[in-house]
Amino acid sequence: MRINRVELRHVRMPLLSPFETSFGRETERDCLILRLESDGLEGWGECVADRSPGYCYETVETAWHVLADFFLPAVLGADLGAPGDLASRLKPFRGHPLARAGLEMALWDLEGKRAGKSLASLLGGERERVPVGVSVGIQPSMDALLRTVEAYVEEGYRRVKLKIKPGRDVQEVGAVRERFPDLPLQVDANSAYTLEDWPVFEAIDDLRLLLIEQPLQEDDLIDHSRLQARLRTDVCLDESILSRRHARQAIEIGACRVINIKAGRVGGLEEARLIHATCRERGIPVWCGGMLETGIGRASNLALASLPGFTLPGDISATGRYYREDIAEPRFTLNPGSTISVPTRPGLGIDVVPEALDRFSLRRESFPS
Ligand code: OSB
Numbered sequence: 001m002r003i004n005r006v007e008l009r010h011v012r013m014p015l016l017s018p019f020e021t022s023f024g025r026e027t028e029r030d031c032l033i034l035r036l037e038s039d040g041l042e043g044w045g046e047c048v049a050d051r052s053p054g055y056c057y058e059t060v061e062t063a064w065h066v067l068a069d070f071f072l073p074a075v076l077g078a079d080l081g082a083p084g085d086l087a088s089r090l091k092p093f094r095g096h097p098l099a100r101a102g103l104e105m106a107l108w109d110l111e112g113k114r115a116g117k118s119l120a121s122l123l124g125g126e127r128e129r130v131p132v133g134v135s136v137g138i139q140p141s142m143d144a145l146l147r148t149v150e151a152y153v154e155e156g157y158r159r160v161k162l163k164i165k166p167g168r169d170v171q172e173v174g175a176v177r178e179r180f181p182d183l184p185l186q187v188d189a190n191s192a193y194t195l196e197d198w199p200v201f202e203a204i205d206d207l208r209l210l211l212i213e214q215p216l217q218e219d220d221l222i223d224h225s226r227l228q229a230r231l232r233t234d235v236c237l238d239e240s241i242l243s244r245r246h247a248r249q250a251i252e253i254g255a256c257r258v259i260n261i262k263a264g265r266v267g268g269l270e271e272a273r274l275i276h277a278t279c280r281e282r283g284i285p286v287w288c289g290g291m292l293e294t295g296i297g298r299a300s301n302l303a304l305a306s307l308p309g310f311t312l313p314g315d316i317s318a319t320g321r322y323y324r325e326d327i328a329e330p331r332f333t334l335n336p337g338s339t340i341s342v343p344t345r346p347g348l349g350i351d352v353v354p355e356a357l358d359r360f361s362l363r364r365e366s367f368p369s
């Protein structure tokens with residue numbers, strides 16, 4: 001597969017409702033969209049870097065720089081093998097997994113279209129529908145929180161994740177648990193706590209949660225293992241796991257009992273698939289995380305989540321939970337039973353809508369120019 005041309009865009013889309021986490025609040029969502037051309041086919045990729053380095057150090061600007069100045073020159077005109085071989089071609093470069101993963105996604109889309117196979121089947125997916133939940137941001141008030149959760153439950157979501165931060169935790173989660181005694185419920189702290197916050201964890205441990213996601217600093221497996229040893233509730237790592245080595249080591253030292261896999265965070269679908277295999281061998285359940293993706297990244301997440309080890313519901317909600325208008329069709333909808341169907345057409349299995357993409361694009365550049 002030879003890449004003849006790449007178009008890179010910075011896209012900004014309005015969110016239907018603001019999304020607040022322990023690291024900030026956003027009303028619009030930024031990302032980079034890549035379009036690769038190879039032998040008359042086009043491949044689409046989404047780089048999930050955001051405007052600010054809140055979730056991780058990468059931003060749309062760093063990802064643009066690293067792609068434009070290093071990663072794209074390394075692939076343009078070259079004869080590439082399988083998408084999973086991208087890692088060896090980018091070996092001279094350190095870090096920037098979100099930028100890597102955006103490029104790799106477009107290669108997978110091309111590979112699927114070339115072979116006439118869906119991304120799910122290329123990856124070894126086994127399910128036609130995947131169980132999903134909804135991630136609820138920190139709300140302006142307790143009343144708003146209860147109303148928001150209730151609306152999602154009424155829409156059919158059977159698993160809810162609440163974002164928490166210091167001062168907005170035990171009371172909030174306790175109130176939701178009281179109102180919905182049987183709802184599969186989990187929380188995500190995005191690294192906002194330390195072991196000093198033990199009283200918070202002790203209280204949350206009584207709320208029958210599915211898991212507590214990324215409570216402590218992302219570079220701290222040691223304290224996560226201390227915390228996990230004291231909790232009945234499963235600790236799940238998100239930001240801490242950037243590779244299969246991290247996954248193995250975290251499992252070995254008991255830093256978590258569940259892993260959230262995001263292809264972006266780990267540098268692409270190939271590494272995500274390897275982490276899935278590492279976890280499966282060790283009996284560690286995984287689920288597919290989300291980054292408020294457009295239809296392009298959402299299609300990729302659904303394909304990944306169709307692998308057999310993804311036994312917990314993913315953060316892959318219907319398009320309507322995020323966007324009034326998306327840049328790809330068809331929109332994803334929630335099936336009865338809180339599942340979403342995995343795309344079956346070749347590659348990502350979606351069509352980009354050029355007018356919508358143009359309207360949401362802040363900047364675009366072609367390589368070679
Ligand atoms: O930590 O899982 C996270 C969104 C942006 C950045 C980080 C996270 C999230 C979410 C949203 O929780 C999941 C979704 O896409 O619905």
Ligand code: MG
Pocket residue numbers: 188190213214238239260289
């Ligand atoms: Mg998370």
